[in-house]
Every structure is written in structure tokens, then in C-alpha cells.
Amino acid sequence: MYLNVHSQYSLRYGTLSIPALVEEAVACGVTQMVLTDINNSTGIMEFMRECDEKGIKPIAGLEFRKNKRLLYFGIARNKEGMKELNDFLTEHNLEQKPLPDLAPGFQNAYVVYPYGHPEPLNENEYLGIRHEQLNSLFNKDITSIKDKLLTLQPVFIGDNIEYRLHEYLRGIDLNVVLTEVSPEDKCKKTDRFLPPGQLEAKFARYAFILDNTRNLMNRCVMDYPKGRVNLNRRTFTGNKKNDRELLEKLALSGMEYRYGKTNKEALKKVKHELKVIYELDFCAYFLITWDIIRYSGSQGYYHVGRGSGANSIVAYCLKITDVDPIELDLYFERFLNAQRTSPPDFDIDYSWDEREDVQDYIFKRYGSQHTALLGTMSTFKDRSIIREIGKVMGLPKAEIDGFTDQTRAAVNQNNDTFRKIVAIHERMANMPNQRSIHAGGVLITEEPITYYTALDLPPKGMATVQWDMYEAEKIGFDKYDILSQRGIGHIKMAVQLVEENQQRKIDIHQVKTFMQDPLVNANLKKGNTKGCFYIESPAMMQLNRKLQCDNYRVLVAASSIIRPGVASSGMMGEYIKNHHNPGQVKYLHPVMEEQLKETYGVMVYQEDVIKICIHFAGMDGTDADILRRGMSGKYRSKKEFDRLVERFHEGAIKLGRAEHIVKEVWRQVSSFAGYSFSKAHSASFAVESYQSLYLKTYFPREFMVAVLNNYGGFYDRALYVQELQRSGGIVHLPCVNNSDSLVNIGGVDVHLGFVGIHGLNETFIELIPTERKLNGPYQSLEDFVKRTSIGLEQAITLIRVGALRFTGKSKKELLWAIHLLLGNKSKPSNNAELFQVEAKNYALPVLVNTQLENAYHELELLGFPISMTLFDLLQTDYRGEIGANDLINHVGQTVKIVGEYVCEKTVHTKNNQRMWFGNFLDAEGNTFDTVHFPNNTPQYPFRGKGCYLILGKVVAEFGFASLEVQKFAKLPILPNPVIS
Structure with missing residues (x-):
């Protein structure tokens, strides 16, 4: 009888999680119900799974509200009906138009209006009447609506305590104090499941309403597949046989490109992987990823394929990744195996300014009905909850700040208000707060995606599903991660600048050549890596110097052991010590030496766990990866996990390993696996690091300009400017006749761009260089002002930063001149003049600027000085005893x-x-x-x-x-x- 049930996904309104909602329904004897969250279908698929498990018939629906007012709610008769409801909401979300007061004529969904809605009603439309409204039917002719009346008992809360929580949620949502939350803004205290039989008793005098409701619900059947099924686009070519043939052709062709014609080991691995890919129905996934790479390559975009996908030799042959799995002894099972409980995915990184075009291609290539970005759900967090509750209580900011101050924890415990906040906090913690967008996940589906979710339109402007990656996995969707990072932007622009500035073309994909280059490796060893992706931080530079790292393999290891878990466990120190004294390493067992000799007996990667499980304990690759995932907390079946632990010990003993050795090996494996890092991931990072370092080594000026123009990396702009100067670049202040919006380079001369000037309007950042390129260099201050129509304040900013020094006048002279020109006057017109009128010159005393004045201007307007160094600005000449x-x-x-x-x-x-x-x-x-x-x-x-x-x-x-x-x-x- 419950047609209008809500979960926590009715954000800042409902209080019940989906599991709690279903448990409450079971306790109240409910046998079927309709989930109708407000303006979203986030919880529908989870709701159906939970109901199926508890023996309740689930029915899907949606409640539509506008300006906090209930318009109507829809109830799906079947899967098609849910699609209609989702499509309706999606249309209004994506086109950003308000919901209509009247619902459209759905073919497979019912519409329920609140009682009081004017008649007549269409065939699929009904009126929901609350039990307290039944008196209005007394002595009224209801013949025309008798068959249209349904019981309306909304569910938003579980009990009286949750009603209070609901009030706080409404206050947070409306940004008002609790006393300002009106009855219209919140639900009724009775909007909950009633004890068994009570709802029927309330409608006993109008049994036909109960019959209407029961009959409508009985007609609804959610004909969705049970359990996790593959809902991704199933083919690339439209035919599975053709997909298989195309993938094999591409893989073998790519193998020849990567390894030559006669590499038997590569051929064996490719054929093994292809067999697994066919059997697990992943051909389309590989081919779609290949298609995305193909498109981006045709546009001149550079990508990095990383993550566990780099374990695949087929991915390497398809140029999805640039990591050679044979060279690094990577395990395909780490990426894909028959028992994997969550779908694998490729992480594809692009430059920050190219990713959106790649996403746009995916939407156009695979269709807007079948493509969407992945969502996320942000939840209420600790301190934010305290602040939100405090505001709803009307507490002053200072008191709220005191409650979030960890140093006052003991004092706060004795505060009644704080204890009240804590009680609410315990109920609210980790409740969903708002929907957002995943960092880069894209879904490509076989069926229209609105069968499973309505779509939002976040600020990014691309359709986004209303649930997150974890729900996507449970439903049956595998995501494509299309990510972005600044490091790729550095590489891409540096290559372009080298070609423009030095007329040299660089094949940045010749990474194996870079790895053998003695100068590149010398810089790696010295820690001369500022600006280079993943190896520029002080911690990474320090580690590479301690390791005296001068080759790819050691850098791959460094990329893994720098991670907090490995470092804090002492394994980083052990690895460095053994790296310098490999002859003194004592291996626990010959298998440990055989499998971990590359890392001196220290487990550095997730793949090391798999190796030991396979070679020391005789497990197969699939079980070994499942065991690794279980130790990382990613495997939910404890029974299955315990079985595999037992198999590890039994397998090792069967192979003749001593029991005390088995126990110690297991201790090391189990203690490490929880925070281990994928070797393929590290290798991908190391490839990109070498590309960056090659450019920094041989083209340092162009590289640092690219770093600045892609908004830097780990450090402030000032440090990258200093690196430019150290590399022989002559860095000039911005100049209206030489600078562009971004930093530019010509030979060794580097002009800072207008983008870096604090306070300069975006209009002039673009206008100044554009006008100069169209109509030639600016001839004078007056010419500049006329052609740009710049105002006094913006002109003063440019004068103070030195951008008008081409005039030959000092800043003070220019400031006098600009005030005479623009002070208390309208801007000069930039219209063409019939006669060029020479500006009047006024006699001024000699006005000069000191270097110190200039340095302070630069500090203020650029954030760092160019005219002097920070050392030059010191009051003392002392520079220390040593360097x-x-x-x-x-x-x-x-x-x-x-x-x-x-x-x-x-x-x-x-x-x-x-x-x-x-x-x-x-x-x-x-x-x-x-x-x-x-x-x-x-x-x-x-x-x-x-x-x-x-x-x-x-x-x-x-x-x-x-x-x-x-x-x-x-x-x-x-x-x-x-x-x-």
C-alpha cells in the first residue's frame, strides 16, 4: 500500500538508507512498495536488489517537485515505464527547463497527483488521498473519481528521532535556522511505515481505495535482469565474430610493431590474453578503448595509458599503453581474470586542455542515449556536519569554531550543546549530501542508459548518471576512465615549442631511447628533475638521490616505494639499503631470490604478491590476484578469502616448503599486500617521467615555458622562472609589444605572459596581443591607449609591472602621462582618425625608478621579483657558511x-x-x-x-x-x- 516511499537519496529530506528502508518495511509486514525519491532515481537499482533479497516486491518510481512543491509522482509499470520517467526528468535536467505542472501522457507509467488536483484525469492518472483527508469524501459524489483514488501514505522517516534529524536536514537545505523551517518545508511526523494492519484499518470505510491501490501495484512488474549482468556496449563492429577478428588482427599487427616478427614469447602471451578476452566477452571493451586512442592520435593528442591495464600485452600492442609487460614481467591476471569481482578498466590520461574534446568524441561516436559521465555522491563529513548543525541551531561562528577545534575536545565533552550536536552528528554522518561528477569515468551502454538512471547536467555540461562507480559495478557497467593531468600538457607543449623555436621535431614516444640516454639518467641521479611529472617533489628527488637512480627499472621501484604505506613500513629503507649492497641480501627462500631478486627480496609491487603466491605456494594467477585483492580489503567474501589462505599454506607445504618458512613468507605477504602498488601503474608513471626528463635535459627552456603555461606542477611559478634562468633563458617582464597571453620564447629570450599579472582584466590579457598582431606594434603610450581603450586602473597596472617600457620612459613618467591622458576623462576613442594628431609633451623633472622599487612592483603584481632576487632584497649580505x-x-x-x-x-x-x-x-x-x-x-x-x-x-x-x-x-x- 506504500506508493510514495523515500530514501536518503531524497537529498536533505529523507532519513532512511535503502537497507534501513527495506528492513523497516519487513518489520511492518510490507509485501510490496514503490520507491519515489524526489527528482532522482539514484537508489532504484539498489532498492530492487535489497527488496529481492528480503522477499519484498520492488516497484520503481519518481517524485517530481518544483520549488519545494509536490507536483505528482510517477510509478513505473515495468522497465519501459521507468525509462519513460527517467527520460522525462532527464529532458528537463539537460535542457534546464522547469518541470510542468501537468505530467505528460506516459505509456508505461502511472501518474499520481495529490488529492485536490482538478479533474478530469487521463486513463493512467490517479489521485493519492491521505487518511486524514477521507472526511472530505463524506456526502460527496465521487462517482467520477472512485476508480482513481489511491492510498497515500508517504514514507520519509523511521521514528520520532529521525523526524528531528529530518528537520535539521531541511534547515541545512534551506540555509535557515530550525525555527524558520515551516510546515510546508518538511514532512509530517506520521510520514513513516505504520504497524501491520494499521494503514488498512484507517481506510477500512473506503475499502475500494485499498483495492484500487492493490490492483495498481499488482500490475507493476520490474522486469529487470537479476544480479550483475554485462550492460556495456556489447560489440564494437556490431557483430561479436567481427569484433574477435578485428581485435586479433590489431593485436598481431601491433605485436609486430612492438616486438618484430619473430618474438615467440610475445606471440604466446598475445594468444593467451586474446583467449581470456574472448571468453570473458571483453573484445568490445578493448576495441572501444583502441578507438578512443585512435581518435585522439588523429588529433595530435598525446595520452598515457596507465593502471592495471598496463599488465596487458594486447593493450601494449594496441598502443593503449606504452609499458612493455614482458620487459617488466607483468601479470595479465592482475588486470583481467575469470574470478575478478569488479570490472577492470583502463586509465587514459590526456592533457588538461584536450580531455573534453575526447569526451565529446565519445558522446558523438557512441550516441547521447548510450553515453554518460559517471557520477559521485558526496556525503556529510565530520567537521562540515558540526558546522551545518551549528548554523541551523543559530549558534555564533566563534562557538561553532570552538566545537570543531580538536584541541578543545576535552572541554567540549562537558558542553550540553556540543553533546546535542554529537548526537545529531552520529545520525547524519556519511548520509548522502549532494550528487557530483566522477573525475573521469565514462559509461558506454548497449541499451539507452535511462533504463537505469535519470541524467543530470553538472557545470561540465555533459550528461551524468545519478549514481557512482560502485553502484555502476553492481548494476553491470564498466567505466572508461578518461582523465587529465598537467604533466601531459607540459610534454605536449614542450614538443611544439621545440619545433617552433628550434625547428626540431621530436618523437616523444621513443621512450626506450630516452631510458638509455646517459645525460637523461645523470639528471635523474642528481635530482635535477624540477617540472618533471612525478619525480619533481622534494621527497621524490631525495629518494632518487639516495638510490643514485639512473635507470628505468629502479625508477619504477622508486615510484612505488615513495607511497606512504611502503615508506612507513620500513620497506623503503630496506630497499635502499639492499640496493646499495645487493651481495649482502639474505633471501628467506630460493623462490624469494628467484622472484624478487630485481627488488632485493623486498616486495615492492602488487605483482610481487601474485608472484610469491604462484611460485612459492603453487597457486594459479587468478586465485593469486583474488587473494591479493582480499588482503587489500577489496574482496567481500570472507569464506572464499579464508579458503584461498588455506590453499596458500597447503600449496606451499605440498611443494616441500618448511612450515616455519611458509609462516614467515605468509607474514610478509599479508603485511605488505594491504598497501601495495601496481607495478604497471608505477611503470606508466616512470615512462612519462622519462619523457619529461628528456625534454628538460635537452630543451630545458622550452620545457620550463611549457610547465609555466600549463600552470606549473608541484612548485610556485617563481621556482620555474628561476629554473628558466638557470637553463640560460633570459627572462623578460611582460611587454605589450613582445608578450602574449601566455609565456612565449624566441631563441633564449623568454617574455612572461599577461596571464600572470595580478589584477589585469581577462579582456586585456587577450586583446593586447591580438590587436598588436592585427595592426602592428604599439608606437607610444597614447597609441596603446587609443587602440585598446584601456582604463586608468588597468593602464597603471601595466605601467607598474613594466609592460610599457618600450616607450623609453620611466614608470614615474608614464604614471604622470597616463593621469594626464585619462585622469577624470573619458577613454580615448579607438576609431580611425583622418589626421594623426601629435600628443602634447609636457616638461617634467627627471623621474627614475630604482631596482628596489621595481622589485616590489613585481612582487605585488607577479608574485616574485625579476629585477632582483630574494637574496638581493635581504638587508644583510650574509649568505651562510656553506652552500x-x-x-x-x-x-x-x-x-x-x-x-x-x-x-x-x-x-x-x-x-x-x-x-x-x-x-x-x-x-x-x-x-x-x-x-x-x-x-x-x-x-x-x-x-x-x-x-x-x-x-x-x-x-x-x-x-x-x-x-x-x-x-x-x-x-x-x-x-x-x-x-x-
């Missing part, structure tokens, strides 16, 4: 050094005390690192950008020197000479 490169010669000594702040990282010790790691440049531009232990940090804190005098003890680990800070103070700079 960064000399630290290694003073290990154990206490030294003084002056360093320019680059960045800092806060970590917590085992005692939950904070400590810091710092990164600095000395006066020569060389990098050094500092460690700030808890006993020193409160007394000597970081104070932002600038130069610091540092007193510390030089320590070294594996040949890498750093400073343990004892005293630490920011140095004062010369005062700012104010320009009036």
Missing part, C-alpha cells in the same frame, strides 16, 4: 646556511606530534632539505615565503645530506620605497 652542494662534506657538523623557502610538508609522529620537512634554495639556486623535529618547531616556525637563516646539524643517509634544524629565523628584507 647546499657542500653539505655532504660537513656531515656531523653544525653549520649556518641562508635558504630561500620553496615548500614545507607537515607530518605527525607516532606520538601525534607535528614535525616538518622543508625545502630551500641557497644563493646559487641549489636545493637542500631540512628536518624540523617537534622540540624545535613551535619555537622556530615557518613564516611563509622569503629567506631564512638556518642553524642545523648536517646529517646524511645513503649519501644524501640534509639539515636537522636547531634554530631558524626569517630574514628581514629592504623596506618598500613607496611611489606616491
